Amino acid sequence: MIKVEWFYWLCGLFFVLIALQTFNDRSNPKRIGSAAFWGVLGVSFGYGTFVVNKQAPSWLLGIAVIGLAVLAGSGFPGKGEERTTTPAERVRFADKFGNKLFLPALVIPVVAAIFGAWLAKVKLGDGKLLLQSGSATIIGLGVASILALILGMVLLKPKSPAVPLHEGRRLLEHIGWTAILPQMLATLGLLFNASGVGKAVGHVTDHLIPKGSLIAAVILYCVGMAIFTIIMGNAFAAFPVMTAAVGWPLLVQQFHGTPAIVFAVGMLAGFCGTLCTPMAANFNLVPAALLQMKDQYGPIKAQIPTAIPLLACNIVIMYLVAF
């Protein structure tokens, strides 16, 4: 069976190599702290395997993670001088290679889709799945990147095999610590759950609904999903809380709503909140960093005018169809 952990080790290796390059990059004014950041991150990716398998203590990784947060808060990692081709060289290369340049970029989604849609269901002779269950997308992305890289090397023939690593570092340095913010937010969700934040919020919403008003209850559930998602950055974290507080006792039990519709539309109301919040870093902040935007909230600003009418649509749909 192909295991997803192999690809986490690949990610870890990538970060460690970046750390070594960064350490040797004299043009980076923060090279030591930056190398420490990428190095600790790389080791954490590998060590995570043993934490997930319960073969190693989690608290040790916890210390490393807080260390990463402190490094990020102190302004690491920093950027070195960009060593890539000049715009003029790029025009020349584009004329030389033409549309072949798209091939590696297209290999990634095609191969990843093949893994997700087809190989995910393939079983080996002993009845086990070929790909680790639930991880086909990630394995697909990993394999796709390797194939795309091989194709890129064959087509473009860079002078040294270190070239893609240098170019990968160029992009990673633009993203900086934002690269691991989504992981930190997932961790925060875990701590919020364990500490009873969900229960406390349910308690507050209990006192907000006028008794007997269906539309008030629908609005509270949908808007509550959106707002709680904005705070937590994740509709999955908001769903159990709002459903326990409003969705189940009021909308289903008291007003006899159809559960499938209430819950399906409620989750989508939460997604409207995801569009509006920097807490959903992987959907909003990481793209801004990847595209090197001046305004890191740019994608959110483009999405809010869609999210608000869409939230209203959800309220109307639920009110009209679920009861």
Added chain:
Amino acid sequence: MWVLLAIAVVVVGFALRINSMLVVTAAGIVAGLIGGLSPVKILDAFGDGFAGSRSVTVFIVTLPVIGLIERYGLQHQARKLISKLKVLTTGRLLAIYLLIRQGTAALGLTSIGGPAQAVRPLIHPMAAGAAERRYGKLPEKLQEKIKAFAASADTVGLFFGEDIFVAIGSILLITGFVDTTYGLHLEAIDIALWAIPTGVCALLIHGTRLLLLDRQLDKLAVELKKAEKEAAR
């Protein structure tokens, strides 16, 4: 109730623009301490959460190949290709991408697209190329707007497409949570079916806004030219 202070830490921290990593870490520690977790339990939660969510960072494995093809002129080539297709304006191109992204996500192909795999290497350069054909060299304001909308087309398409597919995380979470907590037997297909009306609304609302983007860019370009002329006087 005091545990809600942890939410306040997040809100205030973001409002004061303190480094997000520090804000999130502090909020987690505050929540854990008020919730009565021991320091070791809090550290355990940080470790478990980080190890368990590594999948969201895996997109970085695409960076070396994306960087490599950029080095050899990918963005330039994307612009050249788009400049030949005169009907493809920035807005229309992004609207088509939204449709493709949402359609494929609804079929379960969520890994087609994504900011690292598709938007940076392909969609944004093409959208920017279409705008350059129209306005010449792009002022910063226009560049930022196009980047923001290119990212938004990907995100909106993914969110409101994937929930129409049966075997996706959010649907499994709904059925898993509701069935175990309330003793229901929800069919995943019913949940997926009722995601379609919202999906259609999302396509109409965001698609319309993307098509209107062309006019917005026109207006912005004229305004910026005017301001430039006045500054030159």
